[in-house]
Each structure stands twice: as structure tokens, then as C-alpha cells.
Amino acid sequence: xxxxxxxxxxxxxxxxxxxxxxxxxxxxxxxxxxxxxxxxxxxxxxxxxxxxxxxxxxxxxxxxxxxxxxxxxxxxxxxxxxxxxxxxxxxxxxxxxxxxxxxxxxxxxxxxxxxxxxxxxxxxxxxxxxxxxxxxxxxxxxxxxxxxxxxxxxxxxxxxxxxxxxxxxxxxxxxxxxxxxxxxxxxxxxxxxxxxxxxxxxxxxxxxxxxxxxxxxxxxxxxxxxxxxxxxxxxxxxxxxxxxxxxxxxxxxxxxxxxxxxxxxxxxxxxxxxxxxxxxxxxxxxxxxxxxxxxxxxxxxxxxxxxxxxxxxxxxxxxxxxxxxxxxxxxxxxx
Numbered sequence: 001x002x003x004x005x006x007x008x009x010x011x012x013x014x015x016x017x018x019x020x021x022x023x024x025x026x027x028x029x030x031x032x033x034x035x036x037x038x039x040x041x042x043x044x045x046x047x048x049x050x051x052x053x054x055x056x057x058x059x060x061x062x063x064x065x066x067x068x069x070x071x072x073x074x075x076x077x078x079x080x081x082x083x084x085x086x087x088x089x090x091x092x093x094x095x096x097x098x099x100x101x102x103x104x105x106x107x108x109x110x111x112x113x114x115x116x117x118x119x120x121x122x123x124x125x126x127x128x129x130x131x132x133x134x135x136x137x138x139x140x141x142x143x144x145x146x147x148x149x150x151x152x153x154x155x156x157x158x159x160x161x162x163x164x165x166x167x168x169x170x171x172x173x174x175x176x177x178x179x180x181x182x183x184x185x186x187x188x189x190x191x192x193x194x195x196x197x198x199x200x201x202x203x204x205x206x207x208x209x210x211x212x213x214x215x216x217x218x219x220x221x222x223x224x225x226x227x228x229x230x231x232x233x234x235x236x237x238x239x240x241x242x243x244x245x246x247x248x249x250x251x252x253x254x255x256x257x258x259x260x261x262x263x264x265x266x267x268x269x270x271x272x273x274x275x276x277x278x279x280x281x282x283x284x285x286x287x288x289x290x291x292x293x294x295x296x297x298x299x300x301x302x303x304x305x306x307x308x309x310x311x312x313x314x315x316x317x318x319x320x321x322x323x324x325x326x327x328x329x330x331x332x333x334x335x
Contacts, residue, residue, distance in 0.1 A: 007050050008226045017073065021087070021094035026073035027066035031057025034128075035101045036332065037092065038065040041110020041135070042243050043185060044315075045072045045234055047227070048109060051321030052328065059329055066095060068115070070242030072234045083245045084253040085118045092119050096126060105335065107328060109133040109317060111246055117299075118257075120265040129268040129335050131328055134277055134314050136292035139299055140260045145250055154286045161201045162247050164209050171241035173209075178240070179232050180215045186228070188213035189314035191276040192220035198278045202286060222319050269300040270331045274312030274319065304331065 006012065013028045028046050030053050038049040046065040056063045067074040069091055070083065077083075092115065096104055105128050108116035116130040117137035141148075149155045164170060174181045188199035197214035219228060273280060273293075280289050297303050307327055309320055316324045 007054070008224050008230070010047060010050075010230055013050070013053060018095075018098045020098055021090045023069060023075035023077065023091070025066055025069070025075070025091065025095060027064055027095070028053060029062070029064050029099070030054065031060070031062050033060040033062050034332075035062045035064065035096070035099065035104040036328075037095070037104050037106050038063065039092075039106060039108040039112030039115050040065070040068060040071070041108070041112045042246065043182065043231075043235065043240065044109070045231065047072075047230060047234075048315070048317050052107075052317055052325055055321075055325040056328065056332075059332075061332065062099075062101075064095065064099065066091070068112070070238075070245060072238060076238060076242035080245050080248045081252055083242075083249040084256055085114070086122070086253075086256055088115050088246075089119045089122050093123055093126065102126070103128055105129045105131065105332060107131040107133075110135050110314070113137055117265070118260075120267050120269075121260055121263050124265065124267060127267055129270075129331065130265070131331050132269065132271045133316055133324075134273055135279060136271060136273075136289055136296055137299065138292050139295065140254070140257050140263070142261065144254055152286075154284065155202075157205050158202050158284060158286075159205050159207070161209075161212070162250070165244050165247045171239065171244060174240045177210075178235055179228070180210075181240075182231050182235065183219065183228055184210075184213045184215040186223060186231075186315065187216040187220055189278055190220055190222070190319055191274055191311045191313040192222070192319070193313075198276075198281070200283060201279060201281075201288065202283050220319075227318075264299050264301060266302055267300075268302050268304055268331075268335055270303065270305040270307065270327070271296055271300075272305075272307040272309065272316060272324065272327055274314065274316055275308050275310050276312060277314045279314055304334065 017026045040048040049065045070076040106116035113132040113135050199213040
């Protein structure tokens with residue numbers, strides 16, 4: 001492969017579309033060898049992994065990166081309940097069946113980490129390992145997520161980003177300024193922005209959502225105009241509401257997962273995060289993801305590594321692709 005020869009051009013990749021778990025799923029399929037499935041988060045696409053796809057395929061793996069349900073060129077069911085974890089894990093299982101594969105390693109970022117985690121809990125027979133990024137997975141607890149926030153005095157007079165995303169008016173609000181939203185979130189969650197420009201996942205009531213992140217005058221060095229244009233074009237066509245439905249399904253999903261209380265995954269696992277990832281940041285006295293991060297070894301007794309990349313934010317696959325590729329390959333070769 002010519003090093004980074006216009007890696008931002010989506011036409012350089014082998015695209016497929018198949019019926020998976022009752023929906024049409026779009027995915028990129030490259031290479032031959034043991035299967036590795038790359039699962040993106042919000043607000044990304046298969047395209048998040050463009051630097052990893054070619055590198056892992058060249059190293060002797062079959063690499064598949066789907067647009068998860070509701071994203072890009074994959075179908076977007078209207079029912080919010082269609083986005084709970086049982087259905088999303090079903091997409092992974094169905095994708096493997098379509099591919100004719102009986103075993104895979106899952107690599108996830110953000111929501112993709114949650115999908116990898118619950119896939120490992122629900123169908124451990126299908127997976128050889130999971131490599132997670134950015135958002136440490138939350139184990140099921142007997143307290144409903146919304147109730148946990150209501151019971152926490154720190155959340156008084158504060159607004160949580162998931163509450164904003166759950167409002168009926170939010171999709172239209174974002175779509176009116178889609179390019180600003182995407183460029184601002186990409187920049188303000190990255191390691192490239194100044195401390196005072198970082199995204200805030202919780203804010204004082206009365207503050208506009210648009211004040212919680214910074215829209216950059218110029219794109220960070222890791223993101224080209226072509227890359228941003230592709231994200232904008234895909235979300236312009238498919239809309240932002242279906243991806244937001246993943247958040248709206250959280251409460252119903254909690255109801256459906258009570259059987260996982262106390263479950264752990266004994267699959268080999270690794271976790272990678274950026275040291276400047278704002279989602280791990282303590283804000284207004286709230287350590288939102290700290291407990292899950294500190295519980296990684298409990299939830300994954302066969303945890304191999306916890307990797308922190310200096311100067312990196314919430315999108316390591318794009319911000320530091322060579323380091324991420326090396327970490328994934330080390331994990332794969334150790335299985």
C-alpha cells in the first residue's frame with residue numbers, strides 16, 4: 001500500500017451492502033485472514049477506521065467496518081426500541097453470518113465499545129477478543145440511569161448532554177447547523193483543542209448546547225476538508241435523528257439487560273484512550289466515567305493492557321492512526 005495515498009477518499013475502499021438482521025447494512029470489507037470487525041461510535045461512520053482498514057488488511061486480517069444501524073448507508077429503523085443493545089448485537093451476529101465467518105475480534109470506539117462489550121457478554125462463543133477505545137463500558141446496575149442522575153445532588157441545576165440529545169427538537173436544531181456541529185464536536189473532543197475549548201458533557205441550565213463546544217476556524221491537522229465533507233454529506237442524506245435514537249433507547253435498554261447483572265467477560269481484552277479525552281474528564285465535581293474506567297479489571301479479568309495516548313482526545317483512530325494500528329496489531333498477535 002502506498003503510504004496514506006489519499007486515504008480520505010472513500011472510493012478507495014471495497015464497499016458492500018447486505019441484508020443483516022432484517023435491515024440493509026452497508027460495510028467495507030477488505031483483506032483475507034482472521035476476521036476483525038471495527039465498530040464506530042457517535043457521530044462517526046465506517047469512515048472513522050479508514051486508517052486502520054488498509055493497515056490491518058495488509059497485516060493479514062479480514063477487516064470489516066460497518067455503518068452501524070441508523071448511520072450512513074445502513075438502514076435506519078424508525079422505532080426507538082430498534083436501537084437497544086440486543087438488536088445491535090444481533091447486527092454483529094448477523095453480519096458474521098452473512099460473511100460466512102464463525103469467529104471474530106471486535107474493535108470499538110465510543111458506542112462501538114459498548115457494542116463490543118455486550119457482544120462479548122451475550123455471545124462469547126463467537127469472539128476471540130475485544131479491543132475497546134475511549135468510553136469504558138458501564139456494567140448493568142440495579143438503578144435506572146435517569147434515576148441515578150436524579151438522585152445525585154451534583155446534577156442539580158445542570159444539564160447532561162444525553163438529556164439534550166433526547167429532546168424532540170434536537171435533531172432539527174443540529175441539522176440546521178450540521179457542518180458546525182460536526183466540525184465543532186470533532187475538534188472539541190480531540191487532543192488538538194486548547195483546554196478552554198474542550199467539549200463539556202454537562203453544563204449549567206440556561207446555557208445553549210452550542211456554547212458547550214468550539215467551532216474551529218481551521219480544521220485540526222489530522223482531519224482534511226475532504227474527510228469533513230464526507231461526514232457532512234453522509235449525515236445530510238441520512239439525518240442525525242437515527243444515531244440519536246441510540247441515546248433515546250438507553251432507558252429501555254436498561255430494562256432489557258437486567259439478566260446481565262454481575263456478568264463479566266473472560267475474553268481477552270484491551271482498552272485504549274486518549275489522555276485528553278473530554279468524556280473521561282471530571283466536570284463540576286462529577287466523575288462520570290471514572291468508576292467504569294477503574295472497574296475495567298473487574299469486568300474483564302483477562303484485561304491485557306490499558307493504553308493512554310498522550311495529546312490524544314476522543315478519536316484516536318483518526319488523531320494517531322499509526323499508534324492505534326500498532327496497539328491493535330499487538331493485541332491481535334497476542335491472541
